[in-house]
Amino acid sequence: MICPCDWPEPVIRVQSLSETNTTLIPDQYIKPPPDRPTLISSNPSNINIPLIDLEQLNNREQNVREETLQQISDACREWGFFQVINHGLKDELVDGVREIWREFFHESMDVKQKYANSPKTYEGYGSRLGLQKGAILDWSDYYFLHYLPYSIKDHNKWPDTPPSLREIVEEYSKEIVRLGRELLEIFSINLGLRSDYLQNMFGGDDVGACLRVNFYPKCPQPDLTLGLSSHSDPGGLTFLLPDENVNGLQVRRDQQWITVKPARHAIIVNIGDQLEVLSNAIYKSVEHRVIVNQSKERVSLAYFYNPKSDLLISPASELVTPERPSLYPSMTFDDYRLYIRTKGPQGKSQVESLKSQR
Ligand SMILES: O=C(O)CCC(=O)C(=O)O
Secondary structure: OOOOOOOOOOOOOHHHHHHOOOOOOOHHHOOOHHHOOOOOOOOOOOOOOOEEEHHHHHOOOHHHHHHHHHHHHHHHHHOOEEEEEOOOOOHHHHHHHHHHHHHHHOOOHHHHHOOEOOOOOOOEEEOOOOOOOOOOOOOOEEEEEEEEOOOHHHHOOOOOOOOOHHHHHHHHHHHHHHHHHHHHHHHHHHOOOOOOHHHHHOOHHHOEEEEEEEEEOOOOOOOOOOOEEEEOOOOOEEEEEOOOOOOOEEEEEOOEEEEOOOOOOOEEEEEOHHHHHHOOOOOOOOOEEEOOOOOOOEEEEEEEEEOOOOOEEOOOHHHOOOOOOOOOOOEEHHHHHHHHHHHOOOEOHHHHHHHHOO
8 A cells, every 4th residue: 555654845835825915826726727717607696505404304294204305315316415404513513613623723833833744644734635746736724633433543633722622623523423324324215225224334333534624715816726626525425514604615517516505504415435336326426626715714624424444335235236237346445545645636537437447
């Protein structure tokens, strides 16, 4: 296995660049013209990802519950993305966790540098994904941490400034893991599988859960760059807490980029590549990217709920039929994620290339 131990070039903190008040971004952030965002959006403003009220799953009227299950099923098949409200996380927790991370990114560079990461595990304070020397970079910094499988060594890499950060992240993480389990059960039922099928395929109680907090500083030329290049998420499913004050997430749909308009206190859910594989492509892991803003910074939390990393993942046999043969070979998540860790975000190329290996 490749063990990359250091970055191929000196690391530049995008936040520091932004704080110089430069009017021109350096060449290594300028995307080739086809990848640049169109900031005057061509998508009609009424298009948005589906909004689902999870409370309706507990509605005493059976048809309301069924309708909600159907909405989730349609969203997983047709969009690969939806946002949920009444998800059980308190408003104060959702606002609090975002704001404590904003505070972290506004600590001095000396404080943040204590947590500088390396490509070996990516844990800590980082400014690039991928190891290709001379790559065009994204306009963002991030903090990446592991929650599960539990290890004191990993938890000690979480920031201890601001002082309440660890406690809030712990509480938020517990809630996300609860939500992950609940949604996997719903997805299993919707796919006609045993209700515990997907959770078991993810390793039962041994799932993986890790968080990337993205910080997108103000950018003087937002039309030339991206905060995060187009990618599909390599893992199981992602819970994204967006910045309610600044839009930025765009989801690819029918060759168009749809700018997501988050509902208040909503959490955005998206299908990752491992769920696309397990569902034999009935569920879609969809490309998305982030645009940046000239006058506002943006903070988002992407929580990845993943299969235990050494388990083989392949399409559920119940979903493989003569009409729909297995589309993907088996692979562990450990092997799979090496691709994004070395190449950086590259559209949907990885899961698509697996298909050709059949
Ligand atoms: O910042 C966002 O809205 C999206 C972040 C994301 O896609 C990621 O971290 O993988």
